[in-house]
Amino acid sequence: MKDSSESGAVRHIDAFEFVRLGRSLEGSAPLARFVRLLDGLPEQDPSAVVRWSAQADRGPLGEPLIRLAVETVLxxxxxRCLGPLAMPIESEVALQLVETEAELDDPDTFDESDLEELDAGQDFEKVLGSRRFDLFEQVEDELILSVxxxxxxxxxxxxxxxPSGDAPEKKPSPFAVLAGLKGSAGDVGK
Ligand SMILES: [Zn+2]
Structure with missing residues (x-):
């Protein structure tokens, strides 16, 4: 645990420069700061932290890429029971930097089949690169997709x-009993 990186995590990078120089970067931040992600989720472990790493790379056709890996426990x-469930999240995405909004919607300028040959069909997520590229937001987007x-x-x-919780004294519900029967009746009617 590097506490210093929590407060000093780099949020904005010059995305194209980052790739040109082949840089990499790690960071972390308290989960509580990811308000977009947490919207609609139950109360979080106050000590939960999001960690990420970003690595410059190039696609098979020289596309500028940032490979982003994120992890946390959400x-x-x-x-089923509507109770809280701690879910480890680990995800990776290859962000392809484009220079204009138009390119975001552009169909790929290359033949998909070429790409498959070159790189086993890897899919890149196009994002608008900039000199003030918000890494934090990309991390949050990736986490949102991973929920x-x-x-x-x-x-x-x-x-x-x-969900009703109408059986505080652990009475087995009819459904649980049924599930138990199903589970133990493997040799019947097969
Ligand atoms: Zn449950």
Whole structure:
């Protein structure tokens, strides 16, 4: 844990310069600062930290790339028991820097099949590069894309007996019983 990097994390970089010089960069910030990401999520572990690394690279056709890796532990709501669920998130994305807004929407200027031959079909995420490129925002975007749609505990702490919580004394719900039956009846009717 490098505490110094939490407050001193570089947020803005000169994106094209970064790639030209082949640089790399690591940073971290408290999860609480990612307000866009946390919108709609349950209360987070106050000590949770987001870490990221950015590495300059080139695509097969010389495209300027920033390979971004992000990781954190996010608290999401289990869609079965509605309880909090700590979910480790690790994700990587290859950001392709473009110079104009128009290029963002442009279909690729090369043949997709060429790309596949060159680089096993790697997909780059086009972003607008600039001299004040907001790395923090890219990290947040990537995390947002990494939030699972229907997160669930492998085994819910309260037996997963539904959202109402109307059975405080751990009475097995009919569903749990049923699931148990299904699980142990592997040799029946197969
Ligand atoms: Zn659950």
């Amino acid at each position: 608290t999401v709501q289990c869609q 699972p749609y229907v997160p669930r505990h492998d085994v819910c702490p309260d037996g997963g007996d539904g």
